[in-house]
Amino acid sequence: MTDIQETKERVHENIKEIFDTSSFMTFSQTFLYFIESWKKYFVFSGRANRTMFWSVVFFNCFFAILVGVIVGRYGAGVYAICCVLPVWAVAVRRLHDIGHTGLWMLAPMAFMGVSLYFARTDDDFFTALSSSLFLVSLVILLSSLCLKSDKENKYGTRIK
Secondary structure (H helix, E strand, O other): OHHHHHHHHHHHHHHHHHOOHHHOOOHHHHHHHHHHHHHOOOOOOOOOOHHHHHHHHHHHHHHHHHHHHHOOHHHHHHHHHHHHHHHHHHHHHHHHHOOOOHHHHHHHHHHHHHHHHHHHOOOHHHHHHHHHHHHHHHHHHHHHHOOOOOOEEOOEEOOO
């Protein structure tokens, strides 16, 4: 009987944590995270929480689409190139937040480069293999960016 009661209590605590309105961010707070990412253009040290990372991704996609509609696809391309370093930096800080090194960001890029090389050599097998490895490593990377933060790790204390 006690196992059922303990499980019930844990479920209720998890439900309270999910629907706790004090943890929801306002639009202006998430936009401030976006602005902060541009201020920390070359800062790869420290930590970034999930809200910070995903708000940066959201606003960069939004502004790239907006620039693409107003200026055209070349303007959106220029904006996307300008966004590479701030997004890369906040992703590295996000990996630090879950206790991993920022070098994890290199795995998908390496597989993409290998895939492009084999695509130019018309080697279908290795192109397909490296493309598959690229997709798998990208999914692993994105899913790890969704993990919950550690309270403390070697990269510092958690950002609230």
